[in-house]
Amino acid sequence: MSDPFAKDPFTQARRQKGVLACEFGGEAMPMLLRYADVRRAAADHANFSSDVLGRVTIPAEDKIRTFRQLPIESNPPQTQAFRDIVMPIFRRPRAADFKDKVVALVDTLLDNALQAETLEVVSEFALPLQSRAMALLFNMPMTEAEVWIGWGTHAYRVAGRNDATKAAQLIDYISEKLDQAKDAPGDDLFGVLTRATIDGTPLTRDQMTGFAHLAFSGGRDTVINSITEAVRFLALNPGAFDQLRSTPTLIPSAVEELFRVISPISFIGRTCPHASDIHGQPVAAGQRVALGWASANFDETVFPDPQDMRIDRRPNPHLAFGIGAHSCLGSLHARLLLKTVLEKMVARVGQLTVQGEQANCLSFPQFERRVGSSRLEVHMHPLTGSP
Template sequence: MKLDEIDLTDLDFFVHGDPLAAFRLLRAEAPVYWHERKPGQGFWAVTSYEDALKVYHDPTTYSSERGMSLQFNQGGTENGNAGFGMMMITTDPPRHSRIRQVINRRFTPRSVSVYEPHIRKISAAIVDAIIEKGECDFVVDIAAKLPTAVTCEMMGIPREYWNMMFELTNMSIGTEDPEYQQGRTARETGEAAQAQVFSYFSQLIADRKNNPGDDLVSAFVHGEIDGVKFDEMEVLFNCFLLIVAGQETTRNATSGGMLALIENPAAAARLKADPSIVDTAIEEILRYTTPVTHILRVARHAAELSGNRIRAGDRVVNWNISANRDDAAFARPDSFDLTRTPNDHLAFGHGEHFCLGANLARLELRVILDEVLRRIPDIELAGPIERLRSNFVAGIKHMPVRFMPKGTTAGEGPGTAPRLSSK
């Protein structure tokens, strides 16, 4: 493989190719590389950990207001989206931090810890639903269920709409995947998903104006910045962000984490035998799977990055998947080491835009993996996995698994391992 043969915009390469090998070459030969396979759609591919940190920690130079990914920013100065500058993920300081403050208290470690008993109850019910069958689609039947339930509950969305939100999230992220396109173009798929999400939230927002609750939608509806309330489009776009991001990262980390544990039985056995390593194990799962493959920025002005001249308006893409495998930052980066420390990975980004829901995602990941490993210790693959056609998220759409059918008694008991409890 040569540098000019690498096409990071080829989505099929991320499904059927070896992107880790491509990133290994880029880090070695051109860690900041001008990648232009189609005229007018070039970008700087930032693949080293050190350079990615520089971009993340310099919002004055590298703006978030032109979109968060290549999927939603196809290049060209005319390209835009009505949500840019409205959603937390596509705003710059100081407004970005002020928007976060409206809901930030819901995601502090102390606030999140209160949810654990309820999250355990949901997780137990998820495993109860499949444990007698002896087989299931791990993604659809397990990994997706918990973040969908938790996110919808936090947003005050009634249970009868949860499956719709799951399907619309798939469409929103999987605009380039035939399974979710269903004969539409990528643009049509994304627009259809957004229209349906906005239609639903418009009704929910109208209700929360007169009937506020202790939920995230109400927090945005009645929230203020410097005494000024959000307009309805700002509320809609941030609700759209929360419902998609709240499901996607945790689902993919759970699926990818379980796949890594199945493929590394010694690591899985150690985790089952020694639950005290769960905190470092969760961080390693996040580093190793890197659910969000890349994050995009746009240069506000001319700059220099590791000897490369960045022009004003250039797209600069941090490839988290590569930075998290950089041997300059991580010893034996391709090894799945559940006791790795330190492990300051970029799975949740870094700097101003560090993932708001990171604490919640870690808790969900720990609890659902605990429930599965204790109650279904013999889980194994039952067929090929199907990956999402995307270079934005490391998504697994389907992962058939099998195990010995068991009873539905949750909690401690014969055949269950000790709980994975955080320190």
């Protein structure tokens, strides 16, 4: 099956060495490329630590904030106590009424999309859907979603780089919401954080800020890129679109395959407390190593014909949402969104044509990788006979 995605840029290095000497924003960082190595490192917190402020994300964020993002900037066993605090929020997508609300959001956006001559998928579909669904997830008013839409596709980055002004605005926003919650804690994300305790001790203001900061950034461009790439895949692969329409039971495996191939977070950092050597690549004490989720997801020792986008791929043990102690808390939500988009698209959209587009690529001297579209214009024809 033909696919619209960029090819895996790591194939050769993964086979030959298993590690790629990268440089991100002037920081030398070897990237682990093989599935087994990435899984092993994700479980080895003593040698690949998350317990450092601002040094899990790439680029590093120790210059744009003074608090830790939580739970991600911690190591087990502390991580679980942090995860337990926000777990009730992240389990909400399991509830039937939550699913119904997501269906209604997608339906409303498709009503408009099907009327439009041209739909710009990123700004007119994926961004509003992500923001409104996040308002449902965090149990906040829909009016907040309109504020978040104004932030664009990332809460504090522009073109992949940290933006000091946007970063400061997000911190101000969180601060204001925490102040409001302190006076009158409700049942939303901020109320949960305000009431939370660990061993009887309330969270510090920095800890609350750190939880909210990750919640507003982790699931934004990742979800927007996934939805946009899924629409593009259907447009460029009418055969797969028809197959999903005739066999909707394939939608869950198509969703997993989309996440594998898109791998919206290509890599993430860990700090190595001790000097070591990784496949012949020296690592100094305190240096960071990148876990290459995207490369691992194309490892042919685990995924036969990894460059093929197979909507019926099973098993599909991809690492798009990470693995282990820090595995993605928003994965239920992201999966529900993509599944609902596919279900509604096959039920309501007939022919889908791309009218214009611009790729969104991560570009470094060592490799270039497509992660989404910065612009995708399509025309959606209603499915004849659809309601």
